[in-house]
Amino acid sequence: MVGGDQLAGRPLRVDHLRRIGDGHYRTTDPVPVDGTGKTLLRLHDGRAMLAFPIHMPADAALGLPELAAEPQFTRDGQPEWQVLQRETKLGIPPWLWVSASLVVLACSVALVVSLGWGAQRVSRAISGPPTARRAKHRAVRVARLADGTA
Numbered sequence: 086m087v088g089g090d091q092l093a094g095r096p097l098r099v100d101h102l103r104r105i106g107d108g109h110y111r112t113t114d115p116v117p118v119d120g121t122g123k124t125l126l127r128l129h130d131g132r133a134m135l136a137f138p139i140h141m142p143a144d145a146a147l148g149l150p151e152l153a154a155e156p157q158f159t160r161d162g163q164p165e166w167q168v169l170q171r172e173t174k175l176g177i178p179p180w181l182w183v184s185a186s187l188v189v190l191a192c193s194v195a196l197v198v199s200l201g202w203g204a205q206r207v208s209r210a211i212s213g214p215p216t217a218r219r220a221k222h223r224a225v226r227v228a229r230l231a232d233g234t235a
Contacts, residue, residue, distance in 0.1 A: 118154035125168055135162035136169065147172050 102110035116124050118140040126137040137160050141152035149171055166173070 123169070124154070127165060128162060134165040136165040136167075137162050138168050141168075141171070144171065 098116075100112045100114055100116065103113055105111050116139070118124055121142045122140075123138070123142070124140040126139060128135045128137070138152055139160075140154040141149075143149060143151035
């Protein structure tokens with residue numbers, strides 16, 4: 086598949102390749118090889134996902150040069166995330182990843198607990214007053230607590 090970059094103002098474009106010979110494939114439509122969008126060839130083989138960059142724009146903020154599409158070239162495949170996330174910095178201390186993951190986990194747990202608590206409050210509010218049976222059991226428990234026999 087060949088795709089363009091959604092963030093560059095171009096819509097994501099996927100083009101399945103057409104086989105034209107033994108080991109030779111061609112796109113069904115021309116792909117952009119200039120401008121500010123990324124163009125790459127993605128290869129999926131089972132669980133492995135490789136990407137072959139065709140065109141990558143320069144990124145002045147990161148100091149990355151343009152990877153131009155020449156009329157004929159050979160490029161090695163790389164793990165897809167390395168091509169799509171060129172700005173990812175390697176060598177980040179492990180404690181930073183662990184602490185950031187724990188913060189995200191804590192926020193997720195707090196969200197789930199809050200939603201559960203809110204759902205319980207809404208459920209109690211719309212269920213109305215306790216039924217006579219529950220009220221009787223509650224009265225018996227209160228009486229036992231008052232007598233000290235509970």
